[in-house]
Amino acid sequence: MNIPTTSQAVIEREQQSMYQVYRRLPIAVQYASGCRITSVDGDSYLDFLSGIAVNALGYGHPRLLDAVTRQAQAFMHLSNVFYQEPQIELAELLVQHTGYARVFFSNSGAEAMEGALKLARKWGNTRGKTEVLAFTGGFHGRTYGALSIMAKPLYKDGMEPFLPNAHVLPFNNSETLRDAVNEKTCAVVLEFLQGEGGIVFATPEFVTTLLELQEQYGFLIIADEVQAGAGRTGKFFGFDHYLVKPDIVTMAKGIGGGLPLGAILMAQHLETVWDKGMHGTTFGGNPVACAAGVVVMKELYGGVMRNVHEVGCYLRENLNVIQQNFPNIVEEVRGCGFMAGLKLSVPAAPFIEALLKRRVVANATADTVIRLLPPLIATRKEVDEFVIAMQDCFKVYSEQENIN
Ligand SMILES: Cc1ncc(COP(=O)(O)O)c(C=O)c1O
Structure with a gap:
């Protein structure tokens, strides 16, 4: 038209x-x-x-358009009732390049964060670990779970109540982090490289404190890589600029190359936390979006x-x-x-x-x-x-x- x-x-x-x-x-x-x-x-x-x-x-991008067109001609949606090659190929590429054990596909960054929080809570509940910590300047999405770990009043005011047992601490402040963490800490969520927060990176000293506390208290680290991930900083993850391996990673944005796609990547020790049926989505892992994701991955590692x-x-x-x-x-x-x-x-x-x-x-x-x-x-x-x-x-x- x-x-x-x-x-x-x-x-x-x-x-x-x-x-x-x-x-x-x-x-x-x-x-x-x-x-x-x-x-x-x-x-x-x-x-x-x-x-x-x-x-x-x-x-x-010609290879992206070609892959998307061919996939749309084969099938555009099946639901997660079926096995579908684009999902599997993209998951394999993510696992191979990142060393994470398993991938769950969502449609967006916020949804990936919801899943990550649920996974962490499920893991923590059997261990008496119920508290989730996050940081000012972090942006994780517009859903209730994501908003519960964000601070900016514009996004939240008047829309209360939010999730209990979620606390937002000042970013890059090791002292308040030390004071807040204890045996009940289930997960610490952060963008190592904050985007919406004004392109503010975690200080090496803060990351060292975080890792020391994790060693001491055994909580999960959830890295939000929705903006900094998928090659945006010249490394695949933003946190690859530090010596750190978070337990859970959320991705979206660039990984779909323009189609709605999100992902949760998790370390091996978390791969049995959810049983079948405990989490899911109708559209997540859409085959056309995943076909685009496969091209994005190949291009990223092919020179981009x-x-x-x-x-x-x-x-x-x-x-x-x-x-x-x-x-x-x-x-x-x-x-x-x-x-x-x-x-x-x-x-x-x-x-x-x-x-x-x-x-x-x-x-x-x-x-x-x-x-x-x-x-x-x-x-x-x-x-x-x-x-x-x-x-x-x-x-x-x-x-x-x-x-x-
Ligand atoms: C770091 C980060 N996490 C999560 C989100 C939310 O992603 P979405 O808008 O796809 O839900 C964003 C969006 O800007 C983001 O920058």
Whole structure:
């Protein structure tokens, strides 16, 4: 269907029919290819958000499209009543590359976290371990279990009550963690590399404390790798940047390459906690999504993760230069690989608008952080394009405000 329209016309229709919970960019998209999005108005944008870390292989990747098309022609859905090759192949690849023992597929990151919490509780209940701990700045999804281990009032206020026995502690604070952990601690949930929280990474000292406490009290560590995982930081998991092996890992976003897919990976000692029927889903592990996941895995290990590392270093060098050029606006360069952030001394939202005017899409998070999540196939040339636009935004701003 190719109805002549404008972004403005589409926006008006959306406002008349859809629940207004999203702060959308004022662009209605017609088409996307590689790292570029084209609006219905005919404008082309460089996409440094990639569907919030989802479109790992960019848009229209030929091998991904081919696998998805072929799978859709074979069957699009069967339910988990049947054995289906794409699920098994993807699970095998995940097991082989990560060393985890078993995989459970869901549709989303929040659902993966719900499953992870249930698995941990089931494990803990027979051991008298009932408490779940998590950290400020963590984002785990919009379902009740996930919200129960998050702090931000915007996501929770007025929607109480949440799960009991769940506590949110200050991130990267070893002392409060030490005070909170005891024999009753069932699980500690964390994003080792926080995304929504503003591209904030766990300090090595904090991780060491966590591991020492685990050794002492024997709780489970659940790593939320929904955003940082699937190669985004140049390693398969974000926590691969530390010497740690969590008991449970949640994934989603990039692993489906653009289709809804989540996964829970678990260590061998947990593979018999659930009996048949104790957990499940109708759509989770959809064969088309899993076929896409297989291609994502093969591409990641076939060179894409190396690209993230190399071009990610180049991006970092360029962000450092931007910081040197605008030290009064850019307080800190954060992140690694293609999970990067510029922590500003001022709100980030106006710069997202300014970037958009220069035909670049990025995102603001934690109020003052410009978050960059390019497709994992982004090139140096695309980084250059972003850097020119970003520098120009800061230049115009500093001239207007008379700073730097
Ligand atoms: C780290 C992390 N965990 C969980 C989620 C929730 O994933 P979903 O939106 O697929 O439910 C997100 C989403 O942004 C996330 O960034």
